[in-house]
Amino acid sequence: MKLRLDEIIERIITINHAWKLSRDEFGNDFVATKSFRDTKSSLQATLLREFPDDVYLKEATDADEHAEEMYSVRLSSNIVINGVVRTDIEHLPVRIAHEIFTTQELKKFIK
Incomplete structure (x- = not known):
């Protein structure tokens, strides 16, 4: 089953909040913190x-x-998620983007 745009965005936002809570409570090297970060990416x-x-x-x-270079994942047009107007969907470290995307994909995605 393919998720809708708004469903994926809602999940990213939720996981990003969980990642930050885990990072603040247990640190960057905690297994759950890493899992949340990787799931968000x-x-x-x-x-x-x-x-x-x-x-x-x-x-x-x-x-x-931030401690490293970041991309902002941006929306071409605003969307309302949980009653909040969103223009972006959290940050993605440049380092991770280079791990998960091909050079061709990055050229296509970066504006």
Whole structure:
């Protein structure tokens, strides 16, 4: 069963919150923290691959707030998720993007 755009976005947001809670409570090296991070990245990859007209990558403008370079996963048009207007779907570290996407995919996804 293929998930809808809004369903994948909702899952990414939920998992991102769980990842942050796990990271803050147990640290980056805790197995659940790593699992949440990897699941979020996998869902972001699914989103980009299955909805290329609706989603793209953009270099994060708030990268100085992070320990590494980040992409922002952006929506081509706003969407309401759980009553909140969303323009992006969390950050994706550049390092991870290079692990999960081919060079051709990155060229296609980055705007």
